[in-house]
Amino acid sequence: MTTPPSDPVPRLQVRGLEVAFGGLTALSGVSFDVADGETVALIGPNGAGKTTVFNAVCALVRPRAGTVRVDGRPAPSAATGLLRAGVARTLQGLGLFERMSVLENVLVPLSGIGAPDALAKARKRLEDLDLAHLAARPAGTLPYPERKRVALARALATDPRLLLLDEPAGGLGAADIAALADTVRRVAAEGCSVLLVEHHVDFVMDVADRVVVLDFGEVIACGTPEQVRTDPAVEAAYLGLEAAA
Numbered sequence: 001m002t003t004p005p006s007d008p009v010p011r012l013q014v015r016g017l018e019v020a021f022g023g024l025t026a027l028s029g030v031s032f033d034v035a036d037g038e039t040v041a042l043i044g045p046n047g048a049g050k051t052t053v054f055n056a057v058c059a060l061v062r063p064r065a066g067t068v069r070v071d072g073r074p075a076p077s078a079a080t081g082l083l084r085a086g087v088a089r090t091l092q093g094l095g096l097f098e099r100m101s102v103l104e105n106v107l108v109p110l111s112g113i114g115a116p117d118a119l120a121k122a123r124k125r126l127e128d129l130d131l132a133h134l135a136a137r138p139a140g141t142l143p144y145p146e147r148k149r150v151a152l153a154r155a156l157a158t159d160p161r162l163l164l165l166d167e168p169a170g171g172l173g174a175a176d177i178a179a180l181a182d183t184v185r186r187v188a189a190e191g192c193s194v195l196l197v198e199h200h201v202d203f204v205m206d207v208a209d210r211v212v213v214l215d216f217g218e219v220i221a222c223g224t225p226e227q228v229r230t231d232p233a234v235e236a237a238y239l240g241l242e243a244a245a
């Protein structure tokens with residue numbers, strides 16, 4: 001396949017996404033791209049539609065209109081298809097198997113490859129995320145920050161080309177957020193594209209190459225963290241939230 005260098009196929013392409021819940025239009029005409037190796041953050045006030053975009057990208061909600069493409073192909077509509085397309089995600093609810101060990105949790109998405117390879121990959125990711133010493137612990141017995149890292153290790157175990165993270169910094173303290181930022185940067189440096197949904201603005205400004213701002217289900221701004229930070233429409237959307245936070 002040849003692609004002109006001036007018009008590369010983005011890792012993730014979202015076009016004209018429209019989602020309604022009954023009479024409520026949650027998203028209208030949402031479009032953005034995530035390029036190869038790029039980290040894009042989706043931010044916006046509560047209720048803006050961030051999780052709905054995330055869910056539409058990983059086929060948890062069905063859009064009324066619009067398209068989601070991964071590497072130029074329509075995004076798969078099931079978890080196994082996403083895995084095969086090189087897409088991994090962590091959900092806000094984490095979805096760990098509480099009674100299984102940390103290692104067993106990370107092995108779950110690796111069931112399709114040979115056992116020694118799976119074990120090597122899983123152990124590598126546990127080391128990367130400073131979880132090796134907890135490998136044998138039941139996931140449900142760990143504190144929240146460690147549980148979040150297990151969910152991330154599990155997503156990364158499949159060597160995704162596109163990583164989707166919903167509120168990865170939520171509920172974490174400063175030290176864990178700094179470690180998370182390092183992880184995201186390392187993953188991106190390995191060529192993985194990252195889409196993160198987040199309302200922790202400082203973290204976003206720290207790790208994102210580009211920021212897409214949603215308000216009332218529409219993209220109101222898109223640009224580098226610096227461009228977005230000084231955008232009057234963004235300031236208006238967030239007005240009052242600083243005081244409330």
Ligand SMILES: Nc1ncnc2c1ncn2[C@@H]1O[C@H](COP(=O)(O)OP(=O)(O)O)[C@@H](O)[C@H]1O
Pocket residue numbers: 021024026044045046047048049050051052053
């Ligand atoms: N399953 C659902 N059923 C009905 N309304 C929903 C559902 N999920 C989200 N919404 C509504 O859609 C809008 C966007 O929600 P959401 O995507 O969760 O926003 P955010 O993640 O930015 O806080 C909100 O008005 C929310 O109440």
Ligand SMILES: [Mg+2]
Pocket residue numbers: 050051052
């Ligand atoms: Mg949300």
